[in-house]
Amino acid sequence: MKSDIILLGHGSGGMLSHRLLDELIVPTLSGIGPREQNDAAVLPEVNGRLAFTTDSYVVDPLFFPGGDIGCLAVYGTVNDLAMAGARPLAISVGLILEEGLPVADLKRVLESLRAAADRCQVAIVTGDTKVVPRGKADKLFINTTGIGVLQHDLDIRGSGARPGDQVLINGPFGDHGMAVLVSREGLELTSAIMSDCAPLHELVHDLLTGLGAAVHVLRDPTRGGVATTLKEIARQSDVAIILNETALPVNPPVAGACAILGLDPLFVANEGKLLACIAPEAAAQALAIMRRHAPAGEPGPTIIGEVHGESGGKVRMRTAIGGMRAIEMLAGEQLPRIC
Amino acid sequence: MKSDIILLGHGSGGMLSHRLLDELIVPTLSGIGPREQNDAAVLPEVNGRLAFTTDSYVVDPLFFPGGDIGCLAVYGTVNDLAMAGARPLAISVGLILEEGLPVADLKRVLESLRAAADRCQVAIVTGDTKVVPRGKADKLFINTTGIGVLQHDLDIRGSGARPGDQVLINGPFGDHGMAVLVSREGLELTSAIMSDCAPLHELVHDLLTGLGAAVHVLRDPTRGGVATTLKEIARQSDVAIILNETALPVNPPVAGACAILGLDPLFVANEGKLLACIAPEAAAQALAIMRRHAPAGEPGPTIIGEVHGESGGKVRMRTAIGGMRAIEMLAGEQLPRIC
Numbered sequence: 001m002k003s004d005i006i007l008l009g010h011g012s013g014g015m016l017s018h019r020l021l022d023e024l025i026v027p028t029l030s031g032i033g034p035r036e037q038n039d040a041a042v043l044p045e046v047n048g049r050l051a052f053t054t055d056s057y058v059v060d061p062l063f064f065p066g067g068d069i070g071c072l073a074v075y076g077t078v079n080d081l082a083m084a085g086a087r088p089l090a091i092s093v094g095l096i097l098e099e100g101l102p103v104a105d106l107k108r109v110l111e112s113l114r115a116a117a118d119r120c121q122v123a124i125v126t127g128d129t130k131v132v133p134r135g136k137a138d139k140l141f142i143n144t145t146g147i148g149v150l151q152h153d154l155d156i157r158g159s160g161a162r163p164g165d166q167v168l169i170n171g172p173f174g175d176h177g178m179a180v181l182v183s184r185e186g187l188e189l190t191s192a193i194m195s196d197c198a199p200l201h202e203l204v205h206d207l208l209t210g211l212g213a214a215v216h217v218l219r220d221p222t223r224g225g226v227a228t229t230l231k232e233i234a235r236q237s238d239v240a241i242i243l244n245e246t247a248l249p250v251n252p253p254v255a256g257a258c259a260i261l262g263l264d265p266l267f268v269a270n271e272g273k274l275l276a277c278i279a280p281e282a283a284a285q286a287l288a289i290m291r292r293h294a295p296a297g298e299p300g301p302t303i304i305g306e307v308h309g310e311s312g313g314k315v316r317m318r319t320a321i322g323g324m325r326a327i328e329m330l331a332g333e334q335l336p337r338i339c
Numbered sequence: 340m341k342s343d344i345i346l347l348g349h350g351s352g353g354m355l356s357h358r359l360l361d362e363l364i365v366p367t368l369s370g371i372g373p374r375e376q377n378d379a380a381v382l383p384e385v386n387g388r389l390a391f392t393t394d395s396y397v398v399d400p401l402f403f404p405g406g407d408i409g410c411l412a413v414y415g416t417v418n419d420l421a422m423a424g425a426r427p428l429a430i431s432v433g434l435i436l437e438e439g440l441p442v443a444d445l446k447r448v449l450e451s452l453r454a455a456a457d458r459c460q461v462a463i464v465t466g467d468t469k470v471v472p473r474g475k476a477d478k479l480f481i482n483t484t485g486i487g488v489l490q491h492d493l494d495i496r497g498s499g500a501r502p503g504d505q506v507l508i509n510g511p512f513g514d515h516g517m518a519v520l521v522s523r524e525g526l527e528l529t530s531a532i533m534s535d536c537a538p539l540h541e542l543v544h545d546l547l548t549g550l551g552a553a554v555h556v557l558r559d560p561t562r563g564g565v566a567t568t569l570k571e572i573a574r575q576s577d578v579a580i581i582l583n584e585t586a587l588p589v590n591p592p593v594a595g596a597c598a599i600l601g602l603d604p605l606f607v608a609n610e611g612k613l614l615a616c617i618a619p620e621a622a623a624q625a626l627a628i629m630r631r632h633a634p635a636g637e638p639g640p641t642i643i644g645e646v647h648g649e650s651g652g653k654v655r656m657r658t659a660i661g662g663m664r665a666i667e668m669l670a671g672e673q674l675p676r677i678c
Contacts, residue, residue, distance in 0.1 A: 007671070009670070012673060013562030013564075014671065016671055017563070039392060039423060040390040040419045040420050040485075040487065042391075043389040044388060047384070049384050050381070050383075050384070051381050052381075052429055053379035054433045054467050056467055079378070084379040084381055086379065090391055094433075096480060130395050132477060132676060133675065138476070145433070147391060157377050224353050267353075329353045335351075337471060
């Protein structure tokens, strides 16, 4: 790369575009030699239903404690596939670059995309790069779209929760959103908060293999947090979900930062957590599987609530002092550009 | 929709996000009732290899003569699938909205996405919407990613050109890029230039059904235009391509506008054109198939050149006065944000 910043010409389709692709993007993302300059990637025939999901990432800042926009984009898409019970097969990467972006930043993001894809054993098979003039985007946006394969006949969806189901989470929540916010605002805290950014497909594989049809719902509580995702499940399944406040796992630095900033961790985004509605007889086994995948030294996987048949669409929380609090979706914006 | 502009809260994942999705985006794009709020769409098992392609669209202005960013995004992705010989199966739509975007503009773009998808008989099955603060994007960016199915064993790729192949184009070139440029700059011309924005999958289907293995390469000359795409094919196939200047079809208003602005239509983007390298014995039949799909009253499909075995990677043009001109890729930027 002769230039150390991105120029408009890198998006023109001409010689500069080819150089950017040949010298930086394709070698970093694919790890292979000369790229195939075709308009579409061709994948071998697969056996099984397909899962298909897309997400654009506009997180600010690009780099934050525990992750960056690159691994976020890969794990986010892998996790969305996993929530349908699918094994990730292939992903696409669409980049929108702002003129003037340091090439070093782009390189760092590409390396993170690649490392995350390697960790998930998913191939980045096709991509696109656009450049817009200074001031028409903010440094770098990424779209990742994924294809997954369902190698079972289970029907995992938000409408599958049933009365009696136990509601599980695989660890403490609120870390990703607070890590990004603290980093963006330059807040000084005594304890570092790290994003929980991580892939969930192996955990999901083990849950489905171990529990089969006892797994009713899987959802990752990203934007809007645990509260919004549970509210969506309650509505889709026409059930009530009752949470136990005393069971909710939140890391102390996250709880502290939320208290200072007047935020409720229930509404803060996560990028390595899943909520599962599990048939009651299988809940203990689900917890045990989640524990095998949980990092050491954290409040571990927990049963945080239960599904009830009456009051469809409602989420309520049994508070520490024995009251009941209704949980609603946020009306407006809590934390913009968190993913 | 209570607000007539997009607010940051429309991207929060909370109540405003749900309203935007439930009241505008999902009904317009899917035409169906309540959306399935799952993290991924699940598609039935398919028979055949899969094609997979992604493109982000950042065209400025959003609306231009002959099209807009919505139909451009659908046709662009359908065409990239078609260039691998695939029938489009499903597409995803990722929206990045700038705070303050008029909801009326978003609605118009969504309606165009939907109409284009209907025309191509492809389903929009999954999506994502992000909102960034004012000044952090330019109105609206779209990523469309597509899955297609290959229902044949042919291997259509840029490396497939062979000496003797005839190089065909299905109509005049340069219209899309000039339509966008004229519209963006507010130029006043005596004749209107319309984008050629159109889907090509049915033409490709007929070419593959009619000619089979005589179809060696299919590429759509978008960014970088006919010249850049031919240069890519010449390099990938390690052949030379000789163009005949007198055979090149350019609509007179496009030629006129290019002359005024000092642009070469060979490098201007197209969105409804394809270049095909066809075995010589099948070229006449390919032209006949292309003519059946060409709009009336235009310079029609044409053989514009031939593939040669020597001087691999070179593209040359036999000029009107009998000379030879080397065609190289553009070094820098010709027209930014053309797609």
